[in-house]
Each structure stands twice: as structure tokens, then as C-alpha cells.
Amino acid sequence: MSFATQPATRVISLSPHMTELAYAAGLGDKLIAATDYSDYPKAALELERVANHRGIKLERIVALKPDLILAWKSGNPPREMAKLEQLGFNVVYSTSKALPAIADTIERLGQYADSPRQAQQAAKDYREKLAQLTQKYQNQEKVRYFYQISAAPMITVADGHWPTQVFQVCGGENIFATSKAPYPQVSQEQVVIRQPEIIFGTSHANTNVDIWQDWQGKIPAVDNRQVFTVNSDWLNRPTPRTLKAIKQVCDHLDTVRKQRRATQ
Structure with missing residues (x-):
């Protein structure tokens, strides 16, 4: 999925960690719904729930008309996700398999915020702290x-x-x-x-x-x-x-x- 050319205004997260990353990237005020266990930061507790470990509420998600859906490639049901894509929804997947990818994902999500500055700063802070820890324990x-x-x-x-x-x-x-x-x-x-x-x-x-x-x-x-x-x-x-x-x-x-x- 390519970077957005315009900021998102209605965002749904279908994974707890993507919810957290969305807030880190400056999309917190754009979130309208999330999955169960999206409990950080505290503001996420106020979001409507449209998914859990049993699956996603496809009809409700469609009714909410999001312009961005955040999902987890290996954690969300592929059939329902394929349906959402077929319906034309913009879906961004988390595929974090390495520690540096966390910062990369934050920057990627920041492209959908009103400004990418918060995401860029959050990614920079993360990379610096990760580098310090890696250096400290590498030997x-x-x-x-x-x-x-x-x-x-x-x-x-x-x-x-x-x-x-x-x-x-x-x-x-x-x-x-x-x-x-x-x-x-x-x-x-x-x-x-x-x-x-x-x-x-x-x-x-x-x-x-x-x-x-x-x-x-x-x-x-x-x-x-x-x-x-x-x-x-x-x-x-x-x-x-x-x-x-x-x-x-x-x-x-x-x-x-x-x-x-x-x-x-």
C-alpha cells in the first residue's frame, strides 16, 4: 500500500498494537473504532469495539465508513479483510517482524496524520533508545x-x-x-x-x-x-x-x- 496523499479522517484499528501505533503516529484523534484489548493509551478505551479474537464486525465497519483501516496481517481473518479490500477500503497492515520495523510503521502511519512531525519524532526517539540498548548488551x-x-x-x-x-x-x-x-x-x-x-x-x-x-x-x-x-x-x-x-x-x-x- 502506498503512502496516503491526504490525511485520514476516520480510522479503524483491528489490532491492539496498531491502535497504539496510531496514537504514537498522531492519528489518535482520527480513531473512531478499534478491536478489543485496545487499552493503551487510556483514550483508546473510549473507542467503539468492532473486532475481537473471534473475528470482526464486518457490517458495522462498513457502516462506519472509515477512510483508513489498520490491521494485522497474521492476526486478522483473511476472508473478511479481503472483503473489505474488495469494497474499496484503504487497509494498511502491520508486518512487524523486527525491532526496527516498529519505527518504520510509525512513520508510515504518520503519512496519514495532519502532519508527519509527531510520527517522525516518535520514530526518531525509538530508534535512538533501541540503538543505546543494543550497544549496551551486544557483547x-x-x-x-x-x-x-x-x-x-x-x-x-x-x-x-x-x-x-x-x-x-x-x-x-x-x-x-x-x-x-x-x-x-x-x-x-x-x-x-x-x-x-x-x-x-x-x-x-x-x-x-x-x-x-x-x-x-x-x-x-x-x-x-x-x-x-x-x-x-x-x-x-x-x-x-x-x-x-x-x-x-x-x-x-x-x-x-x-x-x-x-x-x-
Whole structure:
């Protein structure tokens, strides 16, 4: 999709992270509807809901007559999205697969704002902070980690798929990096075999020390009390708040490195 030649006036977001990016790009006052879980910034909570995890309200979206629809290529139903495109709606997709792409998307959305200045500044700030974090941690010792996305079934993520890029900045080494599936279902026994030094989960995954206690004495992460809950909105949504996720993950990995040095 090429950049807009005129500012958008009626914008609908069909992904929480695209809602957040729209505000960052200066489109907040143009948003008229969004998907469930669009909860940041607080202003997004006032928007009408036209989509959720079960699908999108196609008829309502058409009735609202948006001149710009923001969507997630791998997260929104392809059949309904194809229908919206066939009806002539301007749809911009998020395809963020790398950390720098967050800034690129903000700038892209900024082309639809009354002025691109806010988006340009937000992208500049993000790139500068990302560069600082990358430089700080690029030579750190590797730490073997397991990221638990969900508990039942237990799902993780292979390298090359969001949000492994966050862990890589911090020197994390994914124990399921080479899995053929992008988001493989795994067992606790498979985790034990790979001996992670640290385990990450989110509140949605119910990841805490308790569910791993049966493996006391068999997993370094459990033995050293390196099982942490991270903010899922920061980590799983490719937005400027990803920087907060990087800082959070890097701090936790540093605790492992400190423990290593203390025992050497």
C-alpha cells in the first residue's frame, strides 16, 4: 500500500498494537473504532469495539465508513479483510517482524496524520533508545532462556518470530530457537532436557515458580529462582513500549549473569 496523499479522517484499528501505533503516529484523534484489548493509551478505551479474537464486525465497519483501516496481517481473518479490500477500503497492515520495523510503521502511519512531525519524532526517539540498548548488551554473555507464552497447552516461540527479537537484544539464547514450528507446543520434559537458566512467562500463561516446583533440582532456572513474569503488553505487542520489555528482560538476564559470577 502506498503512502496516503491526504490525511485520514476516520480510522479503524483491528489490532491492539496498531491502535497504539496510531496514537504514537498522531492519528489518535482520527480513531473512531478499534478491536478489543485496545487499552493503551487510556483514550483508546473510549473507542467503539468492532473486532475481537473471534473475528470482526464486518457490517458495522462498513457502516462506519472509515477512510483508513489498520490491521494485522497474521492476526486478522483473511476472508473478511479481503472483503473489505474488495469494497474499496484503504487497509494498511502491520508486518512487524523486527525491532526496527516498529519505527518504520510509525512513520508510515504518520503519512496519514495532519502532519508527519509527531510520527517522525516518535520514530526518531525509538530508534535512538533501541540503538543505546543494543550497544549496551551486544557483547554480554549468552543466557539460555525459555519463554512460555501459554500454559495449557504450553506454547513457546522459535527464533525469527515475535518477540524473540527482544530477548536477542539482551543476549538471550532461546532453547527452542530451531523449532520448525514458529510457535511450537512443548512439554515440561522438553524444557527440562534443554536446561534453561531462566524462564519467562506472562500473567496470561500463569508462569510462576509454583508450576515448576516439581522440577526442583532438575532445571537451573528453578533451582536459582530465575522464573519471572513479564508484562505481556510490552513484550507481545510491537510498539514503542517494546523498549520497556527490552529493559525488563535485560535486567532479569543480568541477574543470571551476576549469579554466575558469584559462583565462579
